[in-house]
Each structure stands twice: as structure tokens, then as C-alpha cells.
Amino acid sequence: MLSAHACRPRHAIIDSASKLTDQTTGVDIVGSGYAALFDMDGVIIDTRSATATALHVLVTAALGAPVPAAVVDQCVALAPVDALAALGVRDARRVYEEHFDGALADAVGQVRTFEPVLAGMLELSRAGVGLGIITAQAHSRLPFLLPPVVAALVDVVIAHEDAAPKPAPDGVVTACARLGVQPQRAFYLGDTANDIAAGRAAGVVTVGAGWGFVGPDTLRRVGADVVLAEPHHVGVSLLTHLDGWPDRQLVTD
Known part of the structure; x- marks a missing residue:
């Protein structure tokens, strides 16, 4: 299993000048230019x-x-x-x-962690991509649900109390703002119709986790831009679907 120590080399291509501060909240935000956003249940962990x-x-x-x-x-x-x-x-x-x-x-x-998803998140982090979680779980549950290795890796967590619940786009929009990233340069990986609806409304690329709660057929039916069949498909290759990334590919299922 990956350790928290192994995950600590953070944002290798981001220098100190790229860090910004949210003028409304005073919270430091990471200006990497790209973001990978994740639902938690059914995507990172199997609850x-x-x-x-x-x-x-x-x-x-x-x-x-x-x-x-x-x-x-x-x-x-x-x-x-x-x-x-x-x-x-x-x-x-x-x-x-x-x-x-x-x-x-x-x-x-x-509860178990989908280890290939964690490995993909680490790969994204090492590429300088900001990482965020948008979850319907309350903050009170995060200490026993969110694996420490994941908590050490992500830059922002938007929990139940922090934004209107999905399918509203508020959590996804807030995560992008905290990371200093435009929505068209972010993807949101979720496993339910509400996740896909929230991502689409926020203007990010929506990625369906076919190993999650509802399965790949439902995720295609509700309009996910990309549907992944297996957890090991999570990684930097997903960035090719985002505006401005080198060798950008057409978004397909």
C-alpha cells in the first residue's frame, strides 16, 4: 500500500509564484492550471x-x-x-x-481503498495537477472514512457542509476556485448520476467510475463525457481530455 510519506512530493512543476489567495476567504489556492476532482464513496473508497x-x-x-x-x-x-x-x-x-x-x-x-485509483492520484499529483475531493459525506465522518494517505495527497476537500449538495454544481465550482483552475481545465470523476450532473453544470469534463455504485451503462446514459471501466485507468492520460493539455484528444466514451 502507498504510504503518506510517498505521497508528499507535491506539485513538482509549480513554483511559489503560482500560489494564489482566494480574495473572499483568504485561503491559499494552488495555481497549477489543471485539476483532477474526485467523488469519494464508490470512487476512491468502497463504502x-x-x-x-x-x-x-x-x-x-x-x-x-x-x-x-x-x-x-x-x-x-x-x-x-x-x-x-x-x-x-x-x-x-x-x-x-x-x-x-x-x-x-x-x-x-x-471500507477498502481502491489502490489503483490512489496510484493514479499520486501520478497526477507528481505531474503538478491540483487534486480535490467533493463528497456528500459530512466533515464528522472524514476522520474514519478518508484514508490518511489520501488526506495527505489532496489539496482541497469539499464536504457536505461546504456547498449545496450534488447535483448542484457548487462543490465542483468551489473546488476549482480553491485550486485556481478554470473548469474547462478540470475533470470530475464520479460514480452516480448526481456526480455527472454536477460536473456538467459546473463546466468540467465528467468522468464516470464504472466500478462504483451504478455501473458504466448508467453513467453513459446520463451523459458522462468519459467512462472508465476499471480503477487502473485513473491517471495522467485523463488530462488529454482537457483544454490546453498537450496532445489533447477528442472526448469519447
Whole structure:
């Protein structure tokens, strides 16, 4: 597994003069010229099993009887509060706010990192590309969900509290602004229809993660510019789809 130390050689082609400051927030932003943006769940980490376990525990406790795993699995791609409601939990919002983080933390041992994606992120970082994550997860979950090696590698994380939820483009737009990158020089790699919609609305190249929650056929159907079949396809080759990159190729599926 890649170590955090191995990921620390940062932005080799960026000199100190290329660092900017967001005049609104006062936050330093990286002016690399290009950005690679990622959803987290289903793209960098596999949280499907852990999420299903957390939902099963909460639904069983709320209803007083076990729910078939296959039924829970049908709802696992929904936002957790929506999944709880769909599975018959009354006052799903309260149950979600009071108990979901704890249930997910208890199941975190089932979370795994897609190592080829991490290797691709490291390759992009070494090429001087700004890295960002836009996730629907709350900041409170990041300490036990976001692998330390990934946290050490990325430049910006936009969590649930930081922007309007996808499919709104706000998180993607904010990440580009923090990185000092124009949207046409960024791609967003996601695994759901909401990810693709958010990226398209923000004006970035949308890349579908075919190994994620909904699969490649759905991602093509909702209009992803590029669909990757396997995690090992993540890397600097994706930059050829961006404006201004040398040897830019036509964007195809």
C-alpha cells in the first residue's frame, strides 16, 4: 500500500509564484492550471458494504425486526436519510442525525481503498495537477472514512457542509476556485448520476467510475463525457481530455 510519506512530493512543476489567495476567504489556492476532482464513496473508497451494514442496524432497531439484506442493498446508493425513509423508518431524519455516524463508524472495518485509483492520484499529483475531493459525506465522518494517505495527497476537500449538495454544481465550482483552475481545465470523476450532473453544470469534463455504485451503462446514459471501466485507468492520460493539455484528444466514451 502507498504510504503518506510517498505521497508528499507535491506539485513538482509549480513554483511559489503560482500560489494564489482566494480574495473572499483568504485561503491559499494552488495555481497549477489543471485539476483532477474526485467523488469519494464508490470512487476512491468502497463504502457499499459498510453503508449497507449501518443501514441494516438502524432499520432493524427502528422497526423491531430484521430486514432482508437484499432489500437494504437496493437502497444503499441513496443518500442515507432517504434510504432510511425508503426502508420504512419513521422520523428518518432524526435517526440519521443521531445514529448514522456511529453505526457507520462501527462498520468502518469493511471500507477498502481502491489502490489503483490512489496510484493514479499520486501520478497526477507528481505531474503538478491540483487534486480535490467533493463528497456528500459530512466533515464528522472524514476522520474514519478518508484514508490518511489520501488526506495527505489532496489539496482541497469539499464536504457536505461546504456547498449545496450534488447535483448542484457548487462543490465542483468551489473546488476549482480553491485550486485556481478554470473548469474547462478540470475533470470530475464520479460514480452516480448526481456526480455527472454536477460536473456538467459546473463546466468540467465528467468522468464516470464504472466500478462504483451504478455501473458504466448508467453513467453513459446520463451523459458522462468519459467512462472508465476499471480503477487502473485513473491517471495522467485523463488530462488529454482537457483544454490546453498537450496532445489533447477528442472526448469519447
